[in-house]
Amino acid sequence: MKIIVLIKQVPDTTDVQLDPKTGNLVREGIESIMNPDDRHAVEAAVGLKEMVPARVTAVSMGPAQAVDVLSEALGMGADEGVLLSDRAFAGADTWATSTTLGRAVEVIGDYAMVICGRQAIDGDTAQIGPQVADYLGLPHVSYVSAIESVETDAVVVRRRLEDGYERIRCRMPALLTVIGEVNVPRYPHVGRLIDACREKAPITFWNAADLGLKTAEVGLEGSLTHVVKTFAPKFRRRSEILEGDTRSVVSGLLDRLKENRLI
Ligand SMILES: Cc1cc2nc3c(=O)[nH]c(=O)nc-3n(C[C@H](O)[C@H](O)[C@H](O)COP(=O)(O)OP(=O)(O)OC[C@H]3O[C@@H](n4cnc5c(N)ncnc54)[C@H](O)[C@@H]3O)c2cc1C
Numbered sequence: 001m002k003i004i005v006l007i008k009q010v011p012d013t014t015d016v017q018l019d020p021k022t023g024n025l026v027r028e029g030i031e032s033i034m035n036p037d038d039r040h041a042v043e044a045a046v047g048l049k050e051m052v053p054a055r056v057t058a059v060s061m062g063p064a065q066a067v068d069v070l071s072e073a074l075g076m077g078a079d080e081g082v083l084l085s086d087r088a089f090a091g092a093d094t095w096a097t098s099t100t101l102g103r104a105v106e107v108i109g110d111y112a113m114v115i116c117g118r119q120a121i122d123g124d125t126a127q128i129g130p131q132v133a134d135y136l137g138l139p140h141v142s143y144v145s146a147i148e149s150v151e152t153d154a155v156v157v158r159r160r161l162e163d164g165y166e167r168i169r170c171r172m173p174a175l176l177t178v179i180g181e182v183n184v185p186r187y188p189h190v191g192r193l194i195d196a197c198r199e200k201a202p203i204t205f206w207n208a209a210d211l212g213l214k215t216a217e218v219g220l221e222g223s224l225t226h227v228v229k230t231f232a233p234k235f236r237r238r239s240e241i242l243e244g245d246t247r248s249v250v251s252g253l254l255d256r257l258k259e260n261r262l263i
Pocket residue numbers: 006007008009035037038041059060061062090091092093094095097098101115116117118119120121122123124125126127128129225226227
């Protein structure tokens with residue numbers, strides 16, 4: 001069984017700072033890591049290898065340094081990595097990102113399962129998993145909190161809801177997006193990690209032409225949405241002291257809360 005895991009390299013912070021002049025993310029001095037949910041996705045895939053015979057391919061789209069997250073995935077037990085890197089991929093919105101990742105999965109082919117994290121801590125949209133499933137015409141289950149069993153042509157998973165769980169049997173090939181509850185990711189094995197950083201490591205590099213994609217389909221050109229402006233909301237505190245007897249102060253307070261649609 002072939003399992004493909006999609007992993008993203010992200011800045012190691014949830015406290016995203018914006019440059020007030022340019023509106024761009026401030027990345028200086030911030031280390032890059034594998035997106036936290038994606039470590040759970042890799043663990044889910046290599047964990048499945050212990051249940052059924054499987055081969056795990058980790059795929060990432062990003063600049064050359066994103067190879068580090070593929071090395072980490074190999075260290076955790078993935079069999080091979082594919083880095084999708086091309087200047088033409090820059091500036092992609094989620095549509096263009098999903099097209100590129102979906103096409104890579106299609107080129108790898110013959111897969112039973114695609115596993116993604118639920119959400120990336122920088123982009124934060126949680127759109128990529130469902131959009132890649134749509135691109136590939138696959139059934140998908142999001143918010144997977146446990147992979148219970150794998151049958152010949154189906155996978156049984158538990159899916160977290162706001163106030164409970166669903167057990168879902170989904171035919172394969174399928175795409176799953178996993179949440180942290182699904183497992184505890186293992187640390188990379190030191191020997192495997194060292195091998196993964198050698199020149200002969202099983203990591204392939206693909207650009208747009210390797211995927212058979214035109215530049216008009218990827219990156220900024222292939223994006224259907226464009227960020228016009230990025231800014232942090234400005235907060236302004238206003239205070240007012242209500243004076244008088246208790247009854248009028250309480251009634252004044254209720255009026256203010258109603259006026260501001262807080263009750
Ligand atoms: C309108 C718009 C314009 C944008 N413009 C730019 C831009 O100019 N430059 C820029 O850098 N970004 C840009 N982005 C952000 C970029 O589109 C997203 O980072 C990217 O599409 C992934 O979305 P996400 O981070 O929300 O991932 P999510 O949907 O939250 O991620 C879910 C899962 O999908 C998988 N995944 C996501 N991204 C990747 C990846 N790259 N490789 C492998 N797996 C992945 C992972 O498994 C991840 O856990 C833009 C986004 C929007 C909405």
